[in-house]
Amino acid sequence: MHAFTLNGAAVALDLPEDATLLHALRGPAGLSGPRFGCGNEQCGACMVLVDGEPRTACTLSLAAVTGKAVVTVEGLGTPEAPHPLQSAFLAEQAGQCGYCLSGILVSAAALLAHNPQPEEAAIRIALEPHLCRCGSHNRILRAVARAARGDDSRAAREMA
Template identity: 60%
Template sequence: MSAARTVTLQVNGQARSVTVDPETPLLYALRNDLGLVAAKYGCGVEQCGACAVLVDGEKAFSCTLTVEQAAGKAIVTLEGLGTPDAPHPLQKAFEAEQAVQCGYCTSGIIVAAKALLDANPDPDLPAIRLALQDHLCRCGTHSRVFRAIRRAAQEMKTRELRA
C-alpha cells in the first residue's frame, strides 16, 4: 500500500485523472472514480472475465491490473465501444441476438470479442470459443454469444466492403 496520488489514465480516448493509491486495481478506479461501471467485480483473481477491458488493444483483467500499471496506456472499456444511440456492431449484434440474460458477464465478453475481431475479423466457432475461454456465463447464453459475434463479424465485413 502507498499514499494516494493523482494518476492520469487514458480511457476511451480521453485523459482522466484519478487520485488513488496507485496499487488500486484499475476496476475500482473505473467504476467508482470515473463512473464507468460496465466492467464488473466477479472473482478478483482473473478467473471469470467480468472485469475485462482493453489495454493497448489487448484484453486485460482490471481486477488485478493496478492503476499504476495501466497509466500511460490506452484503456478501452465497453462504454468506449459505443453508446445506446451509436452502438458498436458488437453491441448491435448482442441486441439483435438477445445474447444476454442477467448480463453481468456481458461487458467482459463483448470486450473480449472486440479484441478477437480486431485480430481476426472472420473468426470461426473454434476461434470464438478460444477467445472466450477465460470468461464465464452462469445464465447459459453461450450459444447466443456465438451467434452474436458471428453476426457482428459479418456486419463489420459488409461495412468495410461498402466503405
C-alpha cells in the same frame, strides 16, 4: 497521479499505488460496465482493453496503465451508434442477466479487431476466460459471428 486515456478521453486519478484499475473505473471514474466478479482473474466480468489487448481489471494495478489507452464496454459504442457487437448481441438476444456481457463484449471486440472473420474455434478461444451462468453460450457465439459477418442475415445461427 495516474494519467491514462479512458474511452478516448484523458484522465488523471490520484489514488494509492496499490489501487486496482477496477477500483478506479468503478469508483472515481464512475463507470459501471466493468464488474467485480471473482477478484482472481477467473471470470472475465472485469475485462477491459489496455492498448487494444483484453486484460482483467480486478488485479491489474492502476499504475500499470499509466500512459496507456483503456477501453471499457462504455467506450465501444453509444446508443446512437452502437458497436456492431452490441447490435448483434441485441439481435441474437445473447444475454440474460447481463452480468458477464460487458467483459464478453470487450473480449469479442479485441478478437474482431485482430481477426475480422474468426472461425467458431477462434471465437470460443477468445471467450474462454469468461464465465456465463445463464446458459447463453450458443447465442453469444452466434452474436459474435453475426457481428463478424457485418450483415443482418441469420446465417450466424448456423454456428453453435
